[in-house]
Amino acid sequence: MxxxxxxxxxxxxxxxxxxxxxxxxxxxxxxxxxxxxxxxxxxxxxxxxxxxxxxxxxxxxxxxxxxxxxxxxxxxxxxxxxxxxxxxxxxxxxxxxxxxxxxxxxxxKLNQFVKPELILNYVMVDEGVPLITDGMVIEVNRKKLSKPRTFVGLEGEIPICQLMGGETTGIAIAKELWMKFGRQKHNIPNQIPDGNDFGALYMGNAKEGNCIYMAGVEVEPGTSVEGYSSFELPAREYLVCGFEAENFDELVDSAVFKADKFMERWMKKHNLTTTDFAIEMYYPSTSEVAYLEHWIVPVPIK
The missing domain is CATH 1.10.10.60 (Homeodomain-like)
Incomplete structure (x- = not known):
């Protein structure tokens, strides 16, 4: 052992x-x-x-x-x-x-210190090969977006430490932003019926030690709504880490941190870094499974 x-x-x-x-x-x-x-x-x-x-x-x-x-x-x-x-x-x-x-x-909403799954720190898989551990499935693939996608929502500034693998505690600013957006989502026009809910992390004009987080929904191209932020996801190839959990609460409370940590190590192993934004793509949950994808632009380390 x-x-x-x-x-x-x-x-x-x-x-x-x-x-x-x-x-x-x-x-x-x-x-x-x-x-x-x-x-x-x-x-x-x-x-x-x-x-x-x-x-x-x-x-x-x-x-x-x-x-x-x-x-x-x-x-x-x-x-x-x-x-x-x-x-x-x-x-x-x-x-x-x-x-x-x-x-x-x-x-x-609170951030919790998440129970670690140490296998994610020591086991590596190739693209397209799922890794299964403790009711969670992680898989890394590539997706090519043929045309841009547009999202509209609310943004806020959050401490970068809150994104560090479920190892901090305190009020969960990103979750609070999602709760606020959920109460206002019906105000967003031109929502795509089968579109994704969407989270984005980027630096923007955040102060040192912080970043900007946006919680939003997919809309028709060209949609702009007063009082809300917009994000256009460029057409290009993305490295996508998809992961499943047994329910939505587990997905966003612990699985998301575990997948982040695994993906950070996966990219380092493959000599990759990323650009200045990262995406969370949410899919409808069922009584049996909840699914989320992290999208990043892979950049080879020279």
Whole structure:
């Protein structure tokens, strides 16, 4: 067994036991490692200490529960391994910038520290060969766009760190933008009936450390709507990373970060970089699967 496989086994175990007591000795024993070496290897592969990672995953699950249930905050805290209301509130505010009470009252979208799938850091596939892991399918192909496509929507400035592989926490600005756009989408004229919803990342006039994100919908060429931004996707060849997840929430909450990380490594392996924009192409979800594509312009590194 590879070292990363041992750590992945314990990541899976942690996820199953977030509401229970978890000891480092038990995790190390599961990984067939000494506690010292297990913690050292875990930090190297996950970029967090074991206990910090467990706390962040507990906060992620607790925040989901807070949004969906009316249980007392103390009961939620105790259910997810926090020993008091105060400890839970302090940890929650440090991670997300607001208290559990404020979160429940405002119902904002949050970025979570995503459970890693370490196989994506170590296994490589060729174009057209799907990689399957933990209910997720990733495949890299090329697509040639014969004519430009036009999209109209809302744009906002977001910190680049929020795009870094699901390793940051806080209010999810891109998700909040999608929620806002969803309430206004009916105002956009000339929508193409079978067109895609669309996300775009580009620098624009964003300040240092940030980028511009646009949430939009495909429209007839030449459409311009006052108060909304437009983006024309040029006709050319694109490198497309398509990925499936079991449902839409899983797709946008964790699969998207895992696919990003895999694609970054895939491009480096193939000596490629990209231009100054990247695209998210959304497809209708069903009860069985949700599907999303990332489109980029591949540029050989000289």
């Amino acid at each position: 590879h070292a990363w496989e041992s750590i992945q086994t314990t990541l899976d175990l942690i996820e199953e036991r977030l509401s229970e007591e978890i000891s480092i000795d038990d995790l190390a024993n599961t990984a067939n490692l000494s506690p010292f070496y297990y913690q050292r290897l875990f930090k190297r592969l996950v970029n967090k200490t074991v206990m910090e990672y467990i706390k962040l995953r507990r906060l992620a699950k607790a925040s989901e529960y807070l949004a969906e249930n009316k249980s007392r905050i103390l009961d939620v805290a105790l259910s997810f391994g926090f020993d008091s209301h105060e400890t839970f509130t302090r940890s929650f505010k440090k991670a997300y910038g607001l208290t559990p009470e404020e979160y429940r009252a405002n119902s904002v």
